[in-house]
Amino acid sequence: MQHPQSTDRANDGFVLLTETVSKPLAATEGPAPTIDAPAVGEGPEHLLMLDDLFTELEPIRPEQVVLVLAGSAAVRLAGRAAFLGLMDAERATELGCDRDWQALMEAGVSAAQMAMLIRAEPWLPPVNQGLPFCHWLVSQAVLGPEQLEALHERSVELGWPIFQVALEQGLLDEARYVAQLARFADLEIADEPGDIVRSVLVGFPMGWVEHFDLVPLERVGGGFVIAVARPLPGVLLDRMAADLGGPVECQLAAPAAVSAWRRRWLRHWWRIHHPGRSALSDV
DSSP states (O other): TTTOOSSGGOSSSOOOOOOOOOOOOOOOOSSSOOOOOTTOOSSHHHHHHHHHHHHHTTTTTTHHHHHTTTHHHHHHHHHHHHHTTOOOHHHHHHHHTTTHHHHHHHHOOOOOHHHHHHSTTTTOOOOOEEEEEEHHHEEEEEEHHHHHHHHHHHHHHHHHHHHHHHHHHTOHHHHHHHHHHHHHTOOOOOOOOOOHHHHHHHHHHHHHHHHEEEEEEEETTTTTEEESSSSSOHHHHHHHHHHHOOOOOEOOOOOHHHHHHHHHHHHHHHHHSSSOOOOGGGO
């Protein structure tokens, strides 16, 4: 399938999410506890920014957004923001080092922009025209409603996004997951790439591979075929096509496969542009 056809055009936009999951107050005996004033950075304005972000990403559950943004997500999002010109590179590096994705919004990245950056995360549950992929799997009898709810509970318990839990714990077969997602998003399934052609290394901007979970597979006419682990926002594909000067066709592969192919591509890119020097991934 060639872009500009997109699986989520109605929900395209930029958005970022918080790593803090609020916990319910434990039941206590005696007088109700005193509620202190919110700390600096956690007042109404801060909460409104988060509410705007969650609204941009609906109908994805807020807790799934938070789980996707745990760990090193802030580093990735800051790098993408700088690459796309949403903020100064030096400032993005500082915020990335702090590993606080919420700070990106406080620094001026809008909720819509943050949503776009987050939708490039491979483990974010996909949505197509308002239909969550989770519900699609139930409609196709791949998962039962009880299994889906149990997966959500297990996801929160482990602190991992729902489909990372499903695949890494063997609760959902990887091949079946990719096949169903390909049908859901109307994408072809990518074949494992063979030798990396020089024209693909030279002609595809390295920044897209460096900052996003995607890898170019081949050059076709004036455009490229790329492998992705989940459908990308149309706004992002528009920008990529403009940078490439030609159409982009997305094909789908499992997240682990895309990650491995991407590392291989970056090693080859480094060697061809820096002969005689080892890539960091080789050290």
